[in-house]
Amino acid sequence: MNTLFDKIWDKHVVQNVPDGPTQLYIDRLYCHEVTSPQAFAGMRERGLKCFRPDHIYCMPDHNTPTHDQDKPIEDPIGRTQVETLAKNAKDFGLRHFGMGQKDNGIIHVVGPEKGLSLPGMTIVCGDSHTSTHGAVGAVAFGIGTSEVEMVLASQCILQQKPKSMRINIEGKLGKGVTAKDVALYLMSQLTTSGATGYFVEYAGQVVRDMTxxxxxxxxxxxxxxxxxxxxxxxxxxxxxxxxxxxxxPKGADWDKAVAYWKTLKSGDDAVFDKELTFQAADIEPRVTYGTNPGMGIGITERIPTIDTIPSAGVESYKKSLQYMGFEAGQSLLGTPVDYVFLGACTNGRIEDFRAFASIVKGRRKADHVIAWLVPGSWLVDAQIRQEGIDKILTEAGFEIRQPGCSACLAMNDDKIPAGKLSVSTSNRNFEGRQGPGARTVLASPLVAAAAAVTGVITDPRTLMN
Amino acid sequence: MKQKFNIITSTCIPLPLENVDTDQIIPARFLKATTREESFFGENLFRDWRYDKENQPKQDFVFNKPDFKEAPREGVHQILVAGKNFGSGSSREHAAWAIAGYGFRVVISSFFADIHKNNELNNFVLPVVVSEAFLAELFQSIAANPQMQVEVNVPEQKVTNLATGRSEHFELNGYKKYCLMNALDDIDFLLENTDKIEDWENVNK
Known part of the structure; x- marks a missing residue:
């Protein structure tokens, strides 16, 4: 009751369907090329036009190659998907930021940096990482393709109202501990299903201090x-x-908007369905060891032994370690690394490149490591060059690729070969996520940089002043 | 595909793993399609668990075992029984298309990831949430007799393990139940309500 989530949700309720879901008005729909074609096809089959085309923005990001974006995509199926989005945007009268244009990038990087995602909005996209836009104080969530079609057709979606949870993180983060480590820590504490059914408000000193x-x-x-x-x-x-x-918003609209945005906070009397508090002092730089993001440890810790795993989870745990080629009780420090990936909607922003550069400055990329550094957008790319970060990276033996989702899910050419170990700043370490048979260790840009220059999993704090 | 639900009685395929994510249900390389051909997605359901690099069936995966390899048809293998937190990760609806395309009409688990659960419902695959105890017993029943059947009664919202007779009520809101039993989808509903949407816009703009 009286949480910020309630305030934004309730304001967008068109109607509550009796013994059913809520019909929720959506301020912003983002479409990428992978999860939208069937929705547009459905619209054509039903003979429909978009209900509010000016609320909808399209951009390809998943299939985008990270080199030679001025040339056609080599993979004909990927190319068709990207071209289909452009055609759909044109046919339905929607704004489209095409591949290679200065407006393009990963949709979850572009939305906030262009000021399209604003406080108090409801935002959806056929992509589970739509939650990113929540950072500006919006209710943003991922949806399926049928739901994309609902929004195209009616600017509304039918949803059960989720429960609310507040997670407070108190204290000050230690040296080398980033937002990524906080998130990896929360996942390991809650597991990958611990917050299912909830919308989370992040609060506490760590979040207030966070950029x-x-x-x-x-x-x-x-x-x-x-x-x-x-x-x-x-x-x-x-x-x-x-x-x-x-x-x-600009001018008088800006002042009006800020006045409203200042009201967007949970009341002092707000009641959450669940409230959890964690301490910054308990969080160190982290790595994952398994095949879901909740299977993580502090970088100086050891992989949990089997006696600590609940019985129903033992099969999954064994399958996971077997896939990763790790042993229970093992430390990951010193494990040889084949690939390093910096990028994705998780860590493809300017601050991530600054962090990566802070470690590699004055050092050299380890010879055997292949590193893919992929900015989240062309705007991030421009900023990297403006700040001279590109020079630091180049001098250390790295190259900067062109923006897109890249090796996060390997729908373009950036696939980690089977059996190779990747230290990745992306969001998922599922089996085959970065390419069939690829083994993924999720980590922050600092941990990724430390791995890239030493060639093994390394505590970045040992490389920091 | 829109199809009406009433009572489904069928044998099951067991997948007693937890946290089965949608990247396993349908790997990303199959997401490049621009059409919704369920047969294509169904053929590639659990692709990397079902087939090796040479596209040969992996004999240790349940779908390829003699007791379970028969393709779903009326009364046979129309129900997938999976461990906790089924469908986590990516929002890709292709996962639901693959499950529907393979021929499943029901997925039983003790816990579903939110987005995937909605995706199943929007594709006329019914996610049935049961207790941990019911699920554990069901896995045992299937292990003891792969021919055992489960009855999923949508009008009564009741799921029954016919080997043990154990029944449980399952949640399904009245609106969605009506849609499933009458093969209606949400867009049909939303299009009937555009006047309410315009009213909302007039108040809030």
Whole structure:
């Protein structure tokens, strides 16, 4: 009751269907090429037009190659999917940020950085990491393709109202501990289903102190503990981040918007269905050892032994370690690394590149490591060059690729070969996620950088001043 | 595919693993299709668990075992029984298309991930949530006799293990039940309500 989630949700209720779901109005629909074609096809079959085309933005990101974006995509099926999105946007009168254009990038990086995702909005996309946009104080969540079609057709969606949870993280993060580590820690504490059925509000000193980029990373990973979405109440930092961005309100509209946004917080009397508090002091840089993001440890810890696993989970645990080629009780420090991936909607922002560069500066990429550094958008790419980060990276033996989802889910050419170990700043370590047979260790940009320069899993704190 | 639900009685395929994510149900490389051909997705359901690199069936995966390899048809293998937190991870509806395309009409688990659960419902696959105890007993019943059947009664919202006679009530809201029993989808409903949407816009813009 009287939570920020209630305030935003309730404001968007068109009607509550008797003995059924809520019909919720959606302020922003983002479409990418993978989960939208069947929705547009359904619209054509029903002979429908988009109900509110000006609320909808399209951009390809999953199939996008990270090189030669000025040339056609080599994979004909991927190319068809990207071209289908462009055609659908044109036919239905929707804004489209095409591949290679300066507006393009990963949808969850572009939305906030262009000021399209704003506090108090309801935002959906056929992508589970839509929760990212919650960082600006929006109710943002991933949906399926049938639901994309609902929004195309009616600008509404039918949903059961989730329960509310507040997660407080108190204290100050230690050296080398980032928003990514906080999220990986929460997943290991809650498991990948611990927040299923809930919308999470992140609060506490750590979240207040966190940069907007950090909040975007934290909210991005809400789905990995099962939550439909996660958000942070907007504050001065939020307004500062949004101000002046291309699609943000301007002039008198800005003042009016900020006045409203300032009301967007949970009441002092707010009652959450669940409230949890964690301490920053308990969080160190983290790595995952298994095949779901909840299977993680502090970088100095050891993989849990089988006697600590609940019986119904033993089969999955064994399958996981077998796939990863790790032993129960083992430390991951010193494990040789084949690939390093910096990027994705999780860690493809400017701050992530700054963090990565802070470790590699004055060092060299380990010869045997293949590193893919993929900015989340062309805007991030421009900022990397503006700040001179590209020079630091190049001098250390790295190259910067072109923006897209890339090796996070390997729908383009960026596939980790079978059996190879990847330290990745992405969001999922599922079997085959980065390519059939690929083995993924999820980590922060600092841990990824430390692995890239030493060639083994390394505590980044040992490389920091 | 829109199809009406009433009572389904069928043998099951057991998958006693927890946290089965949608990347396993349908790997990303099969998401490049631009059409909704369920047969294509069904053929690639659990692709990397079902087939090796040479596209040969992996004999240790349940779908390829003699007791379970028969394709679903009326009364046979129309129910998938899976461990806790089924369908976690990616929102890809292709996972639901694959499950429907293979021929499953019901998935029974003690816990479903939110987005995937909605995706199943939107594709006329019924997710049935049962207790941990019911699920554990059901896995045992199938292990003891792969021919045992389960009855899923949608009008009464009741699921029964016909080997042991144990029954449980399952949740399904009245709206969705009506849709499933009459093969109606949410877009049919939303299109009937555009006046309410415009009313909301007039108040809130």
């Amino acid at each position: 907007m980029e950090g909040r975007l990373t934290l909210c991005n990973l809400s789905i990995e503990m099962g939550a439909r979405g996660g958000f942070v109440a907007p504050d001065e930092k939020t307004f500062e981040y949004i101000k002046g961005r291309e699609y943000a």
